[in-house]
Amino acid sequence: MSGRVIVLGAGMGGLAAALRLARAGRAVTVLEAADGPGGLARAEAIGGFRFDAGPYILLDRPGLEWAFERLGVDADARLHIRRVPEVYEVAAPGASPVRIQDSLDATADDIGTRWPGADDRYRRFVRAMAAAYARMQPLQRISRPGLRDVLGSGAWRDIPFLLKPLSAVLRSTGLPDDVVRALAVWTHVAGQTLEAAPSPLALVPSLIHSAGAYVPEAGIGSIPRTLADEATAEGVAFRWGARVRRILTAAGRVRGVECETGEVLETDRVISNLGLATYLHVLDPEGARRVPARRRAWLENLPLQSPGVCAYLAVRGAPPSSYLRFHLRDEPDGCRLLVSTPAVLPETVQEGWWPARLIAPMNHTRAVREGESGQRGFLEQVLTESWWREGLDEVRILATRTPGDWARDAHLFRQSMNPVMTAAFMRAGRLAHRSPWIGGLYLAGSATHPGQWVSFCAISGVLAAELLLGDSGDRVP
Numbered sequence: 437m438s439g440r441v442i443v444l445g446a447g448m449g450g451l452a453a454a455l456r457l458a459r460a461g462r463a464v465t466v467l468e469a470a471d472g473p474g475g476l477a478r479a480e481a482i483g484g485f486r487f488d489a490g491p492y493i494l495l496d497r498p499g500l501e502w503a504f505e506r507l508g509v510d511a512d513a514r515l516h517i518r519r520v521p522e523v524y525e526v527a528a529p530g531a532s533p534v535r536i537q538d539s540l541d542a543t544a545d546d547i548g549t550r551w552p553g554a555d556d557r558y559r560r561f562v563r564a565m566a567a568a569y570a571r572m573q574p575l576q577r578i579s580r581p582g583l584r585d586v587l588g589s590g591a592w593r594d595i596p597f598l599l600k601p602l603s604a605v606l607r608s609t610g611l612p613d614d615v616v617r618a619l620a621v622w623t624h625v626a627g628q629t630l631e632a633a634p635s636p637l638a639l640v641p642s643l644i645h646s647a648g649a650y651v652p653e654a655g656i657g658s659i660p661r662t663l664a665d666e667a668t669a670e671g672v673a674f675r676w677g678a679r680v681r682r683i684l685t686a687a688g689r690v691r692g693v694e695c696e697t698g699e700v701l702e703t704d705r706v707i708s709n710l711g712l713a714t715y716l717h718v719l720d721p722e723g724a725r726r727v728p729a730r731r732r733a734w735l736e737n738l739p740l741q742s743p744g745v746c747a748y749l750a751v752r753g754a755p756p757s758s759y760l761r762f763h764l765r766d767e768p769d770g771c772r773l774l775v776s777t778p779a780v781l782p783e784t785v786q787e788g789w790w791p792a793r794l795i796a797p798m799n800h801t802r803a804v805r806e807g808e809s810g811q812r813g814f815l816e817q818v819l820t821e822s823w824w825r826e827g828l829d830e831v832r833i834l835a836t837r838t839p840g841d842w843a844r845d846a847h848l849f850r851q852s853m854n855p856v857m858t859a860a861f862m863r864a865g866r867l868a869h870r871s872p873w874i875g876g877l878y879l880a881g882s883a884t885h886p887g888q889w890v891s892f893c894a895i896s897g898v899l900a901a902e903l904l905l906g907d908s909g910d911r912v913p
């Protein structure tokens with residue numbers, strides 16, 4: 437058994453990796469720049485309410501449960517996850533609103549009432565996507581699926597589907613434009629076009645109607661919190677407020693980590709939860725020279741995803757029945773989202789007031805070009821729009837975040853949460869869990885998995901840790 441592993445960052449990927457290693461008997465130290473765990477997925481107390489900083493919904497409960505099982509944590513018992521009945525509605529000026537509910541029949545019937553015949557097309561589409569999801573699901577839990585994995589799972593049948601952009605998949609359904617727009621909403625909220633988006637986003641409706649969409653009773657932030665608590669109990673040493681400056685290397689292998697304070701911790705194994713910054717910012721010059729120039733240029737030029745703007749609200753009035761209300765405008769950065777917590781967690785209402793969030797994606801290039809004043813201007817424009825105030829009696833804005841605020845609070849590299857998961861990035865391959873260039877360096881987190889949800893980040897941490905254990909000669913059960 438070798439020495440202490442250092443994990444950089446206590447986001448979902450870093451926490452899952454640290455816990456997996458500790459369960460296997462390894463000594464682990466986590467260095468985290470913030471003063472607590474969770475990164476983008478952490479919980480915050482604002483104005484007497486509990487808010488999730490970023491995420492609002494769990495769309496891949498089976499993936500999260502798989503990761504929790506590998507981590508020896510009972511997800512049901514610890515998280516008390518609640519199924520969302522009326523998941524979302526999408527409205528657009530001049531278009532008929534579309535409601536997607538937990539129940540396939542209720543959703544299809546509602547669509548069929550307004551577009552006769554479209555209900556059957558919707559059912560066929562959901563069934564086809566459910567079959568594709570079942571074939572592809574095992575591949576999400578393998579670090580680098582090879583030909584044998586693809587053949588064994590039957591996912592070879594989905595290769596033509598995977599090569600298509602989301603726009604082609606959705607248009608081939610023959611569903612009305614308003615419905616297609618509603619099904620593609622996960623693309624809009626990620627600030628992508630349908631043409632650039634990867635086809636697996638078409639699997640989401642089948643996930644909602646089968647596995648379900650969920651929110652834990654204590655919010656999404658309870659997921660990283662649970663992992664951090666379990667890791668602490670298992671002996672992982674957390675150092676909060678410990679910002680890493682450099683991964684130190686010698687002869688192409690990790691030899692230590694240097695903190696912003698100048699302190700050096702020696703180790704021959706690092707798992708980084710810092711995404712692109714691992715290669716473009718924190719690797720020492722000697723290590724960085726090992727990254728082939730073409731790959732470095734590719735990394736430098738990946739389109740980045742901004743966390744967008746966000747307002748944390750206290751609201752009075754009857755909560756909408758849909759947990760998520762999307763509003764789409766036909767303009768750049770035209771997607772908006774109101775998250776109404778009591779639609780799933782009625783106990784969050786306090787003396788008539790309840791917590792809500794208003795979210796709008798902002799194109800990363802634009803956010804960087806316009807800087808703090810442009811970002812704040814965009815946020816103010818979103819706040820002055822009338823659609824989200826409909827049906828609400830009173831609104832208090834408790835806090836706001838621009839991409840610049842996110843960068844400071846969540847220690848984001850280049851004000852970005854990760855590379856945009858475009859169809860091209862998915863095909864070219866995300867960042868590998870085991871660095872191909874630096875011995876002893878492993879990566880976990882949203883840049884290392886074709887999906888960028890909380891569940892996928894947890895899976896990525898498990899996969900990175902298990903590769904490290906296998907490489908160190910530990911038996912991986």
Ligand SMILES: Cc1cc2nc3c(=O)[nH]c(=O)nc-3n(C[C@H](O)[C@H](O)[C@H](O)COP(=O)(O)OP(=O)(O)OC[C@H]3O[C@@H](n4cnc5c(N)ncnc54)[C@H](O)[C@@H]3O)c2cc1C
Nearest residue numbers: 445447448449469475476490491492493680881882889890
């Ligand atoms: C507005 C918004 C909405 C979202 N909605 C959803 C949703 O509904 N459902 C869903 O599943 N996902 C959602 N996501 C995505 C999800 O939250 C993220 O993909 C996920 O939390 C990222 O986890 P990660 O492991 O990549 O690490 P991160 O959360 O990025 O954590 C990295 C950690 O590293 C630390 N760090 C950075 N630099 C250093 C350094 N130099 N030294 C030490 N520590 C450092 C950071 O402080 C941070 O704690 C959303 C994200 C946002 C922003």
